[in-house]
Each structure stands twice: as structure tokens, then as C-alpha cells.
Amino acid sequence: MTKYTTVIGLEVHAELKTKSKAFCTCSAEFTNVPNTHVCPGCLGLPGTLPVLNKQVVEFAIRAGLAVNCEIQKYNKFDRKSYFYPDLCTNYQISQLDKPICLAGHIDINVDGEEKRIGVTRIHMEQDAGKLVHSGATISTSDYSGVDYNRAGVALIEIVSEPDMRSAEEARAYLENLKAILEYTDVCDCKMQEGSLRCDANVSIMPEGATEFGTRIEIKNLNSFRALVRAIDYEVQRQKEVLEDGGRLIQETRTWDDANGVTLSMRNKETAEDYRYFPDADLVPVIIDDAWIERVRAELPELPAQRQARLMEQFGLPKYDASIIVSTKAMAEYFDEAVKTAKDAKGVSNWLLGDVSAYLNNEGISISEFKVSPANLAELVNLTKEGVLSSKLAKKVFTEMLKEDKSPKALVKELGLEQVSDEGAIMQFVEEAIAENPQSVADFKAGKDRAIGFLVGQIMKKSKGKANPGMVQKMLKEKLQ
Amino acid sequence: MKVTADIALRIADLTKVIIPEAEMDAYLEHYNKVFDYADELQKLDTENVEPTTYILPIYNAFREDVAVEGVTQEVALKDAPAVYNGGFKVPRVME
Numbered sequence: 001m002t003k004y005t006t007v008i009g010l011e012v013h014a015e016l017k018t019k020s021k022a023f024c025t026c027s028a029e030f031t032n033v034p035n036t037h038v039c040p041g042c043l044g045l046p047g048t049l050p051v052l053n054k055q056v057v058e059f060a061i062r063a064g065l066a067v068n069c070e071i072q073k074y075n076k077f078d079r080k081s082y083f084y085p086d087l088c089t090n091y092q093i094s095q096l097d098k099p100i101c102l103a104g105h106i107d108i109n110v111d112g113e114e115k116r117i118g119v120t121r122i123h124m125e126q127d128a129g130k131l132v133h134s135g136a137t138i139s140t141s142d143y144s145g146v147d148y149n150r151a152g153v154a155l156i157e158i159v160s161e162p163d164m165r166s167a168e169e170a171r172a173y174l175e176n177l178k179a180i181l182e183y184t185d186v187c188d189c190k191m192q193e194g195s196l197r198c199d200a201n202v203s204i205m206p207e208g209a210t211e212f213g214t215r216i217e218i219k220n221l222n223s224f225r226a227l228v229r230a231i232d233y234e235v236q237r238q239k240e241v242l243e244d245g246g247r248l249i250q251e252t253r254t255w256d257d258a259n260g261v262t263l264s265m266r267n268k269e270t271a272e273d274y275r276y277f278p279d280a281d282l283v284p285v286i287i288d289d290a291w292i293e294r295v296r297a298e299l300p301e302l303p304a305q306r307q308a309r310l311m312e313q314f315g316l317p318k319y320d321a322s323i324i325v326s327t328k329a330m331a332e333y334f335d336e337a338v339k340t341a342k343d344a345k346g347v348s349n350w351l352l353g354d355v356s357a358y359l360n361n362e363g364i365s366i367s368e369f370k371v372s373p374a375n376l377a378e379l380v381n382l383t384k385e386g387v388l389s390s391k392l393a394k395k396v397f398t399e400m401l402k403e404d405k406s407p408k409a410l411v412k413e414l415g416l417e418q419v420s421d422e423g424a425i426m427q428f429v430e431e432a433i434a435e436n437p438q439s440v441a442d443f444k445a446g447k448d449r450a451i452g453f454l455v456g457q458i459m460k461k462s463k464g465k466a467n468p469g470m471v472q473k474m475l476k477e478k479l480q
Numbered sequence: 481m482k483v484t485a486d487i488a489l490r491i492a493d494l495t496k497v498i499i500p501e502a503e504m505d506a507y508l509e510h511y512n513k514v515f516d517y518a519d520e521l522q523k524l525d526t527e528n529v530e531p532t533t534y535i536l537p538i539y540n541a542f543r544e545d546v547a548v549e550g551v552t553q554e555v556a557l558k559d560a561p562a563v564y565n566g567g568f569k570v571p572r573v574m575e
Contacts (some may be wrong), residue, residue, distance in 0.1 A: 018545050025548040034566035035557060039550035055545035076533045083496055085570040098533075132567055145567025148556075273494055284539045 001243060003207040006235050008170045008200060009162035012177060013155050014187040015127060015195040016059045022126045022154035023050030023093060023282075030193070034132075034147035042152035044088035049281050052077075056154040057100070057285055059186040060124050061295045063156055064101030066184045066302055067119050067177070071292050075100050075285040077124075081275045085146050086128035094157075096276045099123035100287075106160075106180070107304065108172035109322065117173045118161030127153040156186075162201065162212065167231035171224055174198060175326055179303040182328040191222050198227060202234045204242070213238070214248040218262055220255045230255040234262050306331055314344035323352055329367040341377035343384045350376060354397055370404045371397075379407040389468055392416050420467045422474070425458075428466060429475050432457040443479055451475065481519070483511040 021028050024041030031037060041048040057075075064071050076098050079091040104119035129151035133141035158177065164170045178196060181187040189196045198221045203213040218234060221227045234253070241248055253262040301309070303325045310321040310331075325331045330351065337347045355376075359366060379396060382388045388396060388411065396407050396416065410416075419425060432454050433440055442450035451472075458471050488507055492499045499507050553566055562569035 020545055020547040024550075025543070025546065026550045027547040029547075033553065035553045035568075037550060038556050039548075042550075043556060051541060051543045053545050054542035057542075081494075085568070088568075131570075132565060134564065142572055143564060144570050144572075145564035146570055147567045275494065278533050280534070283536070283541045284534050286539045 004204040004235075004239055004242075005207050005209070006165055006167075006231075007162045007203045007205065007212050008164035008167075008231060010160045010164070010170060010173060011199045011201070012158045012160075012174065013127075013197045013199075014063070014158065014181055014189070016056060016154040016156060016186055017188060018053055018055045018059070018154050020053055021152040022053050022056050022124070024048075024152055026152065028153045031149055034145070035149065037149040038151070042088075042148055044090075050093065050279075052282060052285065053154060056124055057287070058295065059154075060100045060122060060156050061287065061292060062184050062299065063158070063181060063186050064104065064122050065292070065296050065299060066180045067101075067104040067106055067122075067158070069101035069104030069119060069122060071287060072098060072100055072102060073287050074098060075124075075287065077279045077282045078276045079279045080125075084128075085144070086131060087126075087151055088129075088148065092126060092128065093279055093282070094125035094276075095123035100285075106173060106176050108169060108176055110166070110168050110172050115163075115169065117163045117169070120159045120161050122156050122158045125155050125157060127151065127155045162203075167228040167235075170200060170231055171228050174224065174227060176303065179326050179328065183300055183302055183306075185300070191224075194222065197222065200227060200231055200234075202231055202238070203248075204235055204238045214250050216248065216250070216262075217252045218255055219252060219265070220257075226255055226257050229257075229260060230262060233260060237262065303331075310334070314338060314348075316344060316348055320345070320348040320352060324348060327366065329365060333366050333369070333373050336373035337377045337380075339377070340374055341380045343380050346380040346384060347377065350380065350397075354394065358401060371400045372404055375400060375404060375406055382407055382411065386420060386467055386469075387411065387418050388416065389418055389464065391464055392418065416465065418467050419462055419465045420470060422470070425462070425466050425470055425474055426478075428458045428461045429471070429478055431461060432475075433478065440479065451479075481515055483508055483515055487511075 015028075016022075018028050020026060021037075021042060024039050026039050026042055027037045029037065039048075041050065061071055075095065077093050078096040080094045080096070081091045083090055099121040101122035102120070104122075105116050106119060107114060107116050109115075127150050129146050129148040131144040131146055133144045135141035160173065164173060178189050178191075181196070182189050187196060191197070200218045200221060201215050202218060203215045205211065205213040216234060216238070218230050221230055238248055252265050254265050256263055306325045307318075307321045310316045310324060311318060316324070323330075324334045334347060334351060338344045341347045355366070355369070355371075359369060379388075379393060379400070382396075383390060383393045388407075392411075396410050396414070399405070399410050399414065400407060436454060436457060439450045439453050443454070454475055455468070455471055458475065459466055459468065462471075485504055485508065488499060488504065488511060491497075491511075557563050557566075557568065560568045
């Protein structure tokens with residue numbers, strides 16, 4: 001069987017966090033009540049004119065600088081014409097040949113390997129409305145209801161170079177891009193709610209070939225899992241078509257998450273022909289150096305910089321740091337916790353371990369996490385100071401999940417203080433020795449493993465509260 | 481370039497316009513006049529001319545990011561031919 005190389009490029013649409021829409025003054029907030037954030041402008045009624053929201057340009061410049069793009073001084077808007085009821089003007093205002101940002105890049109790391117993924121361009125455009133279908137799917141619906149609340153909301157589209165070679169690289173790129181958009185506060189990046197959407201262009205070519213294969217665009221990827229699964233499925237499908245002697249046709253397919261397949265989308269329109277032309281209702285946008293430099297100076301710390309800082313300032317391993325910075329909320333939680341924690345790695349261990357497991361289990365994000373950073377820090381300190389064994393710390397953590405209480409108070413409430421009193425421990429040690437002569441004999445006969453059994457007995461007697469380090473030390477001394 | 485009946489029908493299809501067969505010749509004449517004029521323009525030497533996308537000396541007409549109440553759902557849907565669940569009802573969009 002021929003070996004193939006996979007080629008992937010991503011097109012990411014990010015809804016900007018503006019208060020009002022891009023070209024009219026309607027609220028850009030999400031609402032469930034259809035057609036309540038609309039006006040004659042976004043309803044495409046005659047006699048209305050678009051006026052650009054300045055914040056859209058500001059956000060686009062900020063996002064562009066954050067992904068190392070060159071900001072283009074001269075900008076214009078174009079009309080992309082198509083007949084589909086999601087926009088009532090029959091065109092979308094977008095940027096064709098003069099996008100606001102060009103030639104950027106995002107660095108990714110997959111399995112320890114660094115790679116630079118090119119960002120071809122970022123352009124500003126407006127979002128379309130939402131169709132609610134009468135049937136179960138778009139193709140089985142006799143009619144649909146159109147809600148124009150989202151029509152005209154400001155978007156940026158970030159187009160990558162076809163630089164990715166696996167689903168994992170695509171995932172890493174999207175994760176990094178998402179983190180950057182969160183850090184720069186231009187998008188709230190809720191993939192499930194559609195404020196961050198991703199289309200993937202996927203093709204395969206025989207290994208060593210220089211000419212890319214036929215490109216298939218996959219739409220409807222609204223989670224990282226969907227992105228990875230859809231790419232893996234599509235690559236396999238394309239291989240099978242080629243191996244069977246078939247030919248691939250350039251087309252758009254949609255990801256069917258429930259069935260784990262991509263499906264061909266055949267629109268009523270014949271081949272795409274958007275008949276782009278400049279939108280004469282909108283004047284050009286000219287961005288001067290002062291504007292660009294002001295935005296650059298105001299850029300917040302970005303994920304890559306933050307990762308380097310966590311490694312340098314707190315001595316965190318690269319892996320820990322990369323996970324903590326991957327969402328802004330997690331990074332902020334960490335920074336807050338280490339203000340009072342005496343062990344930064346301890347905080348990281350909790351965040352990557354039990355905290356992440358809990359969040360995944362509950363399906364919530366860290367911003368909804370009940371335990372305050374200060375209380376997590378206190379828990380770390382109690383362990384560090386030897387007041388709590390790691391086992392008891394987990395017990396306290398479970399209690400903290402029920403109610404965000406101070407772990408110190410919980411230790412008292414639950415009577416969990418670690419016993420570090422020599423006299424008390426010695427009593428447990430002596431009892432254990434007296435009750436288990438066989439284990440003592442085994443140990444003296446050179447069976448080191450026997451000591452583990454004795455330690456276990458002592459811990460049991462202390463209800464898990466004896467300081468394990470002291471138990472080990474005192475038991476060994478006693479047996480010698 | 482010469483506009484043929486095939487091209488005219490393709491444009492008509494894209495723009496959702498119906499060209500009756502009897503009027504095709506008139507349409508073609510019209511289209512070709514436009515294209516002939518474009519051909520004339522192509523002959524001009526534009527070697528050192530900056531591309532123009534907007535002819536008026538205006539740029540950066542912005543508004544501040546302030547949201548203003550629009551119209552109610554009732555007003556929005558008042559002239560809609562049909563309504564479905566608070567939305568504009570449209571016929572089947574996919575084949």
C-alpha cells in the first residue's frame with residue numbers, strides 16, 4: 001500500500017467580544033429569543049447603510065499582532081454574494097484581497113517537537129444568522145426558521161498555511177490559537193456555543209510528493225475531539241478512495257459527530273461563485289503606525305511568554321507549565337494560588353491531577369470551580385508542612401469540593417491532623433511489633449518487604465494520621 | 481471576450497434572474513456592450529497608476545462600540561410572508 005502524507009490547513013472563525021454588531025448598533029450579546037437583536041440594517045432593509053464599529057478593527061489588530069502578523073495599513077471591505085437565507089442582504093461583508101493581517105505564525109509542540117505553523121491571513125467580516133430546521137436534519141427539513149440575532153456580529157477569520165501534517169498538530173495549533181484569543185480577550189472562545197468555529201482543509205499525497213492532493217473542506221467541527229476524529233476519519237476515507245483506484249473531488253463535507261463520519265454537502269447552488277466586489281457603502285480603513293504601536297504596547301502577556309515565566313519563576317517542568325497556560329482561567333488560578341502557596345510544584349500537581357480530573361468529570365471549566373485559589377494554596381501548605389499526609393490531603397480536598405472551606409478548619413473539624421508526636425507514634429510502633437512477631441522475624445531474616453506490612457499496621461492503628469516519614473524512621477530504629 | 485448564451489444563463493442562474501428565450505438576444509447585446517467597454521479600458525496604460533478602490537477622499541468612518549436597542553420581534557416579523565417559531569420561515573434550503 002502506498003504511504004501517504006497528510007496535509008491540513010485550518011480556517012478558524014472567532015466571534016469578537018464587541019458589545020454591538022460590526023456594521024450596525026444592535027447588541028452582539030447572545031440571546032435565545034429569535035429576532036430581538038435586529039434592526040433595519042442587519043435585516044437588510046432598503047435605505048440603510050453600514051458603519052464600521054471601531055472596536056472590530058482594534059480587536060483584529062490585537063489578534064493579528066498576537067499571532068505575529070504584519071498589520072496592513074490599507075483596508076477595504078468587499079461583498080461576497082451568495083443566495084442563502086442566513087443573511088438577508090444576499091451578500092456577506094468581508095475582506096477579499098486586502099485583509100487586515102498577513103504573514104503570521106503560531107508555534108506548536110507535539111510530542112516534544114517544536115514546529116512553526118504559518119498564519120496566512122486574518123480578515124474582518126460579519127457573521128450570518130441561524131437557521132432552525134423543521135426536521136431532524138437540514139436535508140430532511142421542508143422548511144426552516146431564520147433568526148438574525150447573530151447576523152452582522154463581528155468575526156475575524158484566521159486562515160493557516162497548509163503546514164500541519166497530522167490531526168495532533170491541528171489540535172495543538174487550534175489549542176494555541178484559542179489560548180491566544182482568550183489571553184488577548186478578543187473572543188470568549190466557546191466552541192460548543194459557536195463563538196469559535198473551525199473548518200479543516202484536508203488532503204493526502206503520496207509520501208515524498210510535492211504537489212498537494214485534492215483538498216476536502218470539513219465543516220461543523222465544534223470541539224477539539226471532533227477536529228481530531230474528523231481529520232482521522234477523512235484521511236482514512238481518502239486513502240481508501242485512492243487505493244480503490246478512485247478519484248477525489250474537491251468538495252465540502254460536514255462532520256456528523258453522532259455517527260463519526262464526514263458527509264458530502266450538496267448545495268442547491270452550482271459551483272461556488274461569490275462574485276466579490278468592493279462594498280462602496282463602506283469607506284477604506286487606514287491604520288497608521290501610531291495605532292499599531294499603541295495596540296502592540298497594550299498586548300497582555302501571551303501563553304508562550306507566560307509558560308516561560310512559570311518555568312523560570314517557579315521552576316515548573318515544561319509539561320506542567322504548558323498545560324497551566326493553555327487556558328487563561330487556569331493560568332490566572334495558578335498565579336493567584338502561588339501568591340500564598342509555599343510550593344508551586346505542589347499547586348501544579350493539584351491542578352494537573354485531582355482538580356483537572358474533577359473538572360473533566362463535572363464537565364465544567366476552572367472558572368466555575370468552587371475551591372478558591374487561596375484555599376488550594378493552604379492545602380498545599382498543610383501537606384508541605386507535614387500536617388497532612390497526601391492521602392489525608394485528598395480526603396480534605398473531597399470535603400472542599402462540597403463547600404469551599406479553609407482546609408485548616410476542615411482538618412480540625414474532621415480530626416485529621418497528622419500525628420507527629422513521637423510518644424504517640426512510638427506507642428503504635430511498639431503495639432505493631434508486639435502483635436506481629438512473624439513479620440518482625442521475617443524482617444530480621446533479611447526480608448525487607450516485611451517492613452511495609454508493619455508500616456501498614458501502624459498507619460491503620462493511627463487511622464492514617466501518623467506521619468509516614470516518622471513511622472518508617474522510628475520503626476527501623478526500633479527493629480535494629 | 482464575447483458573452484454567449486451559455487454565459488448569460490450561468491449569470492442568470494447565479495443571480496436568480498430568469499431570461500426568457502425571446503429576450504436572450506437583447507440581453508446578449510446589452511452584456512456585450514458592457515464587455516466591449518471593458519475591453520476599451522483594458523487598452524489603457526495603467527503601468528504607474530495606483531489601483532483605486534474608493535474614489536472619495538474619505539476614510540476611517542467609524543462608530544464607537546455602543547449597543548442600541550433595535551426593533552422588537554413583532555416589528556421585525558411584521559412583513560414576513562410566513563413565520564416559524566419566531567423566525568422568518570423559508571423553504572427547504574438543501575436538496
